[in-house]
Amino acid sequence: QKEVEQDPGPLSVPEGAIVSLNCTYSNSAFQYFMWYRQYSRKGPELLMYTYSSGNKEDGRFTAQVDKSSKYISLFIRDSQPSDSATYLCAMSAGNDMRFGAGTRLTVKP
Amino acid sequence: DSGVTQTPKHLITATGQRVTLRCSPRSGDLSVYWYQQSLDQGLQFLIQYYNGEERAKGNILERFSAQQFPDLHSELNLSSLELGDSALYFCASSRYEGYEQYFGPGTRLTVT
Numbered sequence: 001q002k003e004v005e006q007d008p009g010p011l012s013v014p015e016g017a018i019v020s021l022n023c024t025y026s027n028s029a030f031q032y033f034m035w036y037r038q039y040s041r042k043g044p045e046l047l048m049y050t051y052s053s054g055n056k057e058d059g060r061f062t063a064q065v066d067k068s069s070k071y072i073s074l075f076i077r078d079s080q081p082s083d084s085a086t087y088l089c090a091m092s093a094g095n096d097m098r099f100g101a102g103t104r105l106t107v108k109p
Numbered sequence: 110d111s112g113v114t115q116t117p118k119h120l121i122t123a124t125g126q127r128v129t130l131r132c133s134p135r136s137g138d139l140s141v142y143w144y145q146q147s148l149d150q151g152l153q154f155l156i157q158y159y160n161g162e163e164r165a166k167g168n169i170l171e172r173f174s175a176q177q178f179p180d181l182h183s184e185l186n187l188s189s190l191e192l193g194d195s196a197l198y199f200c201a202s203s204r205y206e207g208y209e210q211y212f213g214p215g216t217r218l219t220v221t
Binding site: 095 | 111113140142151152154157159164165197199201206207208209210211212213214215217
């Protein structure tokens with residue numbers, strides 16, 4: 001079992017849809033959680049980061065962390081074609097950081 | 110723009126050769142990370158440095174080595190290159206260990 005599990009997709013939604021991206025993990029020591037967006041052949045771009053459990057909102061993006069379930073989510077509201085990319089979750093405990101494999105999202109106009 | 114710079118952007122070389130990839134972290138960041146990403150593959154962690162010291166190693170081949178210099182820039186050396194080493198190589202930096210990482214634009218290495 002991988003320490004971080006993320007469905008690779010692909011996920012295809014119509015423009016304007018609410019997108020839900022998820023990761024599960026097994027290491028209860030993880031306390032810092034991040035979401036990255038990666039356009040094809042570009043460097044991953046940090047979207048959001050949260051510490052411990054709870055929600056964090058930034059514009060159309062909401063990150064949720066449920067440490068009791070070892071489950072994190074990223075919600076994208078009013079999705080746009082420009083949101084089409086691969087989304088990677090990441091989490092860390094001290095200097096041990098792990099990335100999910102990424103979910104490829106396509107938002108169709 | 111993340112503030113992390115990588116050079117060169119593209120590199121084409123032959124099997125058996127040696128190359129050096131360079132990374133300059135964001136201003137004030139002490140930790141540097143190197144990743145390899147092959148076509149349609151996830152990020153593979155290679156190695157991490159913190160303030161000049163090696164801190165963690167991932168799936169880094171013995172043919173690969175890295176270092177972080179006193180001015181905090183880092184270099185990744187790849188030797189005896191094989192076709193399978195063709196990939197995107199990303200550098201990332203963070204203020205301290207375990208904090209959010211900021212990625213550079215990557216170096217695209219093609220081994221022919």
